[in-house]
Amino acid sequence: MTGKMSLGIVTASLSPEAGGMFEAVQAPANLLQQRGHNVSVYGIDDTELPAALDSWRVKRFRSFASKGPARLAYAPEMGKLLVTKRYDVLHLHGLWNYPSYAASRWNRERCGKLVISPHGMLDPWALRNGALKKRLAGWLYENANLRSAGALRALCSAEADAIAALGLKVPIAIIPNGVTLPDLDTLPPPSPKNRKTLLFLGRIHPKKGIADLIRAWTIAVKQLPALHDDWQLEIAGWDDGDHLPRLVTLARESGLANISFRGPLYGAAKDEALAGCDAFILPSRSEGMPMSVLEAWAYRKPVLMTAACNIPEGFAAGAAFPVEHEPKALAASLIELLDQSEALAEAGRRGRQLVEEQFTWDRITDQHAALFAWLTGRGSTPDFVVR
Numbered sequence: 001m002t003g004k005m006s007l008g009i010v011t012a013s014l015s016p017e018a019g020g021m022f023e024a025v026q027a028p029a030n031l032l033q034q035r036g037h038n039v040s041v042y043g044i045d046d047t048e049l050p051a052a053l054d055s056w057r058v059k060r061f062r063s064f065a066s067k068g069p070a071r072l073a074y075a076p077e078m079g080k081l082l083v084t085k086r087y088d089v090l091h092l093h094g095l096w097n098y099p100s101y102a103a104s105r106w107n108r109e110r111c112g113k114l115v116i117s118p119h120g121m122l123d124p125w126a127l128r129n130g131a132l133k134k135r136l137a138g139w140l141y142e143n144a145n146l147r148s149a150g151a152l153r154a155l156c157s158a159e160a161d162a163i164a165a166l167g168l169k170v171p172i173a174i175i176p177n178g179v180t181l182p183d184l185d186t187l188p189p190p191s192p193k194n195r196k197t198l199l200f201l202g203r204i205h206p207k208k209g210i211a212d213l214i215r216a217w218t219i220a221v222k223q224l225p226a227l228h229d230d231w232q233l234e235i236a237g238w239d240d241g242d243h244l245p246r247l248v249t250l251a252r253e254s255g256l257a258n259i260s261f262r263g264p265l266y267g268a269a270k271d272e273a274l275a276g277c278d279a280f281i282l283p284s285r286s287e288g289m290p291m292s293v294l295e296a297w298a299y300r301k302p303v304l305m306t307a308a309c310n311i312p313e314g315f316a317a318g319a320a321f322p323v324e325h326e327p328k329a330l331a332a333s334l335i336e337l338l339d340q341s342e343a344l345a346e347a348g349r350r351g352r353q354l355v356e357e358q359f360t361w362d363r364i365t366d367q368h369a370a371l372f373a374w375l376t377g378r379g380s381t382p383d384f385v386v387r
Contacts, residue, residue, distance in 0.1 A: 005372055006038045008087040008106075010099045012073040014043035014063055015052040016266040017238060019203045020291025021119055022052070024177045025093050030057040031365040042082060044073045044099070048266065066098070073097040082106050089113045089150070089372045095121045096130075096137050104145035113150040113375040115173075120155065120288025123162045125207060125308075146170065150375045151385070155289035156310040164387055172387040173371050178364035179294035179355050182271065190276050195232040195258060198304075198338065199277035201265065202292045204239040209283035209306070209325040210247055216283075216330035218254040224335050228258050231338055236262035236273055274299040279337075279344055283325040284308050293320070294359050297351030302344040304337060313358065319351035 009029050016022045025041075033039040040060035049063060064075035079102035087110075092103040095118050107114040120126055127134060134142075146152065151171045154160035160172045202208055213233070221228045235247070244261070251259040265273050274280075280296035281304040289310055296303050303320040305311070314320035323333040337344070373379030 003378055004036050004038065005088045005369075005376065005378075006086070007032060007040070007372065008082070008085060008090040009039065009041045009058075009093070010078075010082065010090065010103045011041075011043045011093040012097055012099050013046050013049075014041065014056070014061075015046055015048035016264075016270075017046045017048040019238070019240075020177070021093060023180070023291055024117075024119070026056065027178060027180065027361045028365045028368045031361060032369065033058045035365075035369070037369075040085070040087070042078055042099070042102075044075055044078075046070075051266070071097070073099055075099075075102075078102050079105055083109055086110060087112060088376045089115060091115045091117065091368075091372075093117045094119055095142060096134055100137075100145060101141045104141050104148070107145070107148055113372075114145075114148065115151050115153055115371065115375070116146065116149045117153040117155075118159070118163070118288070120159060120286060120310075122166065123159060123286050123288070125286035129207065151371060153371070156312075157386075158310045159288055160386055171385050173367075173382065173385045175364060175367045175371065175384060176359060177289045177291055177294060178359050178361040179291070179298045180361060181298050181356065182275075184300060184352075187275050193276075195230060196278040196338075197232055197234050197276065198279050198281055198334075199234050199236065199273060199296075199301075200281050201236045201270070201273060201296075202282065202290065204235075204237045204244050204247065205241060206243060207284060207286045208237075209285055210235060210243075211250060212325045212327050212330060213281065213283050214247060214250050214254065214259065215327035216334060217259060218256060219327055219331035220334040221256055221258070223331065227335070227338065228256065231278075232258040232260065234260050234262055234273070234277070236265045236270075238264035274301065277301060279304060281305070281323070282309055283323060283330060285325055294355055297348075297355045300348040300352040302347035303351060304333065313354060314351065317350050317354045319347050319354050321347065 011025050029039050039058040041058050042062050044066050045063045064078040066073050066075045068074050082102050083106050146168050149170050151173050154174050160174050217233050280301045287309045293303050304323045305320050321337050323330050370382045
């Protein structure tokens with residue numbers, strides 16, 4: 001037992017609008033509160049927040065209206081309130097916006113213990129994307145914020161290496177994301193359909209490789225026309241930066257009738273899509289640790305993903321098939337893999353076993369608590385603190 005701790009959590013979106021980061025923030029926060037710690041959460045209002053409010057189970061919860069461009073999450077009232085609070089640990093999720101500045105100010109004025117989870121935002125591809133804005137934010141506050149943290153939390157070894165390469169000289173803890181396990185025995189039988197479904201579900205953003213996927217799908221169907229009748233490609237997710245219209249145009253120009261766009265899916269609609277698909281794909285160029293892959297495995301679905309998804313455990317366990325994001329290479333993989341029904345089913349079974357063994361939220365929350373206890377002098381150095 002580490003004793004009761006007072007914990008603050010700061011992030012931008014507090015709703016599914018944050019994509020996979022929503023559950024990555026909410027699930028440990030709720031469990032830490034359930035275990036007797038005092039947890040306070042701060043974030044920014046968005047259109048999906050009202051529907052998500054009842055899912056938060058923390059002692060204190062506060063959302064703030066932002067001003068100006070939504071991407072900056074500029075909410076000065078958050079900073080004014082946060083700096084008045086005393087916490088044993090403040091945990092910041094995400095970088096390059098006002099909540100990060102507010103956390104840095106709290107750390108500077110309260111001399112507290114700050115944990116930062118970049119969620120892949122310090123990976124090389126991510127740093128190159130929007131580099132000018134990030135250099136400016138780094139000069140103004142983010143570099144000092146990172147250097148003064150009590151610990152930086154990486155989702156995987158690859159992210160830890162990327163953080164270490166920046167020379168910040170701050171302890172790095174590797175704590176992966178987790179997943180909520182659905183009860184597969186209670187799922188309704190899938191609806192009859194003419195085609196099997198290959199599902200992409202995630203943020204609509206260039207780093208996800210969706211344009212490459214559409215091009216690869218077009219190549220694969222041309223090379224193997226039977227694929228058009230046997231499979232459909234479904235693309236679901238929220239548009240982060242008005243990228244969707246170009247993808248819709250690209251799909252329309254392919255002339256194929258087996259590409260569809262589902263829009264953002266939350267709650268029961270998201271669960272239905274994962275339960276009803278036959279395989280999941282994520283051809284990303286950069287990831288921290290994608291929640292969507294863990295969720296697909298939780299539903300016993302085989303996964304096709306790039307090495308940049310940073311879950312090598314999936315390949316080692318036989319739960320995932322490696323693919324490239326380059327369209328011709330990806331098309332070749334689609335032709336080869338989507339014809340292997342037994343291999344796909346076995347990969348799905350192994351994926352479920354993998355998340356049951358390594359990626360449950362109870363296990364991940366144990367690691368959060370151990371990290372916080374160590375930083376506050378209430379526990380020994382966890383074995384997942386690697387630098």
